[in-house]
Amino acid sequence: MADLCSRPPEVLLPSSNQTLEPALGSQITLNCTVRLPFDQQCIPALHWMKDGLLFGNESSQYTSELQTWLSDNETEAFMSSILRVNLTSDEEYGVFACLVRNTTATFTLLRSEAAGHVSAVLAALLVLGLLLLTAAIYAKCRLNMLLWYRNRYGELEINDGKLYDAYVSYANSPDDTKFVNFIMKPQLENRHGYKLFLDDKAILPNSEPSADLIMNVSRCRRLIVVLSHAYLEQDWCNNNFREGLWRLLELSQRPIFVAFESQYREIEHPAINLLKQHKKVVTLLLWRADSMTPSSDFWKELCLALPRKVSYQRTMGDPQTQLQEDKDPMLILHSSYLEYRGDPHPEGDLAGVRGSILRGPPPPRMTDPKVPPALAAGIMEDVQLEEGQRSEIDISDLGSRNYGARTDFYCLVTEDDL
Template structure:
């Protein structure tokens, strides 16, 4: 019996000395299981130490059982720890007879907020890039979609794409004739009807205005300081705006940056309040560039252009169902080329009765 009890126990768990990285506030169970050959009389007594200091009796829970072979005995000693302080970490040793198992508990670094902050910054950067991409490419995408899938305004009896109303001031004329007209006609292929007359004398549209606007698909008003000095802009702009809305769908008003920000004219205020029914564009210093947002927004407000061969003609002005001479570019009704004497009949034309001979009729 003494020989059996002198055999040292075999440590089953842990298989080797363990090192555990645990965070502050966690709970852990240290399991030390041994096997020995002998009877219960040879049962060893487990003991635990921390950093070389013995822990008191009762610090662990011990369980003993016999194996299938009655000559084998097992003992499991479990030490439960609550790691609430830095001092709770250290080197724990399980002593069973002359066998020892060691557990090294190290305090792991808390995950912290660094990954979360980095993830938030990454999301923020992505959102900023998407916002910048949207601002830079939004108008180009809208123009591409409009030019590819937009409504075609053809066979509508219109001769011009836009009717431009502006004041007679020199600056207004220069802006329309030397900036707007070359850009829209030469670069984008639009056909413009320019008018510097008062479009609403006595706050009512004139007959000429009604006829001219009916020939155009859009109405553009260059609302400069000189334009705002007209009577209808000062006294009854609201009523005049309703008249223009009756003549043209969603008219386009162009204002200049200085007056848009500084001038508190009732007309500017009213247009800001009704931007859902009108198109309000602001001319800025950067708008001179052909690729600026001003021209893109203006082209979006204008009808979609149709590509055509020069020999075929513009499908937006040709092949009209309406044969009214007022709505045809080259009307034979208005042309005098068919009559050799437009002021009167000189008898130089062939007589119907002489067509077969080609002779002239005698008077």
């Protein structure tokens, strides 16, 4: 009998000492269940403690429920006590223990800060603000960034034999002529350094490219079409614009079409719908009311569609001409016959005056005292005339050479020849 009353109970719940972190203001339930041998003369008692002290009358804020039951053969008894704790203050936290015959099961309650939503909301707003700021900066500076990257790392279209950067096709109407000659041409040539070939004739007469068109477009790196009301009235635009578009795609890679916003909304031409459907192979730009300023998006988009320009000093030659090894004497920068190396016989020079760089040697000095001065002067003029007729530089083909793309000409006439 004494052995049964002295045997320690077996703690079923909790299986081990538990540590809980409930939030302040919540309610928590602690369950302590034990099993022990049953004897009617040995009835155990279950008590709750907090921080090593038994609950007394002052612990009325805690509510507990005790349940007991026997096993089927009535050899074992089970005791279960449920303690409910309202965590209204920091004093409610601590170490709770259930005591049965000097056997304890402990519950450690630690305060846990409630998950606040303020920080999460602020973080979400911060991320959203950064995304909106990034989107605004991208929308505002996208073209500038693309231009900077293209001008720094873009592909150079040089040594390709092209004479012009763009072939501009427009209708022979007053409005289109003013736009091309007084707006587009000065902006692209004077500000951005491009060279344009202007053509106000029908680009596809009879829907077939002419030989002149093929030759002229082959000399240009890009094709620009000013798509206005007057341009769309041409025969090839009204009759078969789809076939004409494929012709243009064969002649030039990704042609550029410029439409006016005021006319773009009113145009009900099938060409507009066709260009919208093929935006991947063509570039469609709109001239708006604010496109007149040099820093507008229209000019940035147009420059992105045009080839990258090569920057070089004025004293240097065009890198395209240098890479093509142009042997034209007018275009050679350091020609041997243009360099003055000094007269090896200075004593033969008249009065020590150096001759012109491109002229022949001075005429022989007339030393015969019997020859009259007038006759000597005539002889000298005849000699100079003969020397002038024998030019060391062949200039017979100067009229057929194209120097329109050059800006660093050499003048073959000196001040002494004037």
